[in-house]
Amino acid sequence: MSKHFGELTALDNVDLTVYEREVVAILGRSGSGKSTLVRCVDQLEEIDSGAIYLDGELLGYERTSSGLRTLSDSARRIQRRRMSMVFQQFNLFPHWTVLRNVTEAPMVAHGLSRADARRRGLELLERVGLSDKTHAYPRQLSGGQQQRVAIARAVAVEPRVLLFDEPTSALDPELVDEVLRTMQDLAVSGRTMMVVTHELEFARQVSDRCIFMADGRIVEDRPSQEFFEDPQSEELRTFLARSSHQSSRASA
Known part of the structure; x- marks a missing residue:
């Protein structure tokens, strides 16, 4: 698929398959197309050419005798229910409690009963280590806690695919680990997860495959161990060297 913003080519004939239960980390410099890729998968951005399929179903369009026709907004919303996105910013409703932030979508969009949604919400909040915050409001939580609530909310709708767009980039360094542990x-x-991230150690240890993007293209797509130990392109070698140098300086 391809995506343009005016004269800028954000995605240049990207061809990618993600398999069930696979964790794919998407790496690259700022502006390489990483976030645009997952936003297109989630239909937050409309692609200019190509096609996206989930479980064999074409997303965003339907085939007619005269060609492809864009789906209605309501039909797209139904498709998007099978995916969940965790953003850089937490996007929690500030006037709702933690528990309601997690339970509202399963009830409204997926028809879950209030009792079942509450049961699932409590289980998920316990799983992300926030069972004592069910009645708190987002303003009473740290950034790391808010992002863990956002992750619980994304999982609550039982999506086929979880999408993450730099989920730790807005956090203070001391809060990053708690979110990464939840993702792990x-x-x-x-x-099944697609994770746009700059956390190289997380990508190395947790993902099955790593993708390196540059100028809207997928430059390398390889198993994680090979990706880090034997990069094939000069672009990836330079990226990994610079990233490791920056991490060393930050640690010092």
């Missing part, structure tokens, strides 16, 4: 727990449980 999801990966171990068998969730």
Whole structure:
């Protein structure tokens, strides 16, 4: 698929398959197309050419005798229920409690009963280590806690695919680990995940595959161990060297 913003090519004939229960980390410099890729998958951005399929179903369009026709907004919303996105910013409703932030979508969009939604919400909040915050409001939580609530909310609708767009980039460094541990727990449980991240160690340890993007293209797509130990392109070698140098300076 391809995506343009005016004269800028954000995605240039990207071809990618993600398999069930696979964790794919998407790496690259700022402006390489990483976030645009997952936003297109979630239909937050409309692609200019190509096609996206989930479980064999074409997303965003329907085939007619005269070609492809854009789906209605309501039909797109139904498709999007099978995916969940965790953003850089937490996007929690400030006037709702933590528990309501997690339970509202399963009830409204997926028809879950209030009792079942509450049961699932409490289980998820316990899983992300926030069972004592069910009646708190977002303003009473740290950034790391808010992002863990956002992750619980994304999982609550039982999506086929979990999408993450730099979920730790808005956090103070001391809060990053608690979010990464939550994401690692999801990966171990068998969730299908596409993760845009700059956390190289997380990508190395948790993901099955790593993708390196540059100028809207996928430059390398390889198993994680090979990706880090034997980069094939000069672009990736330079990226990994610079990223490791920056991490060393930050640690010092």
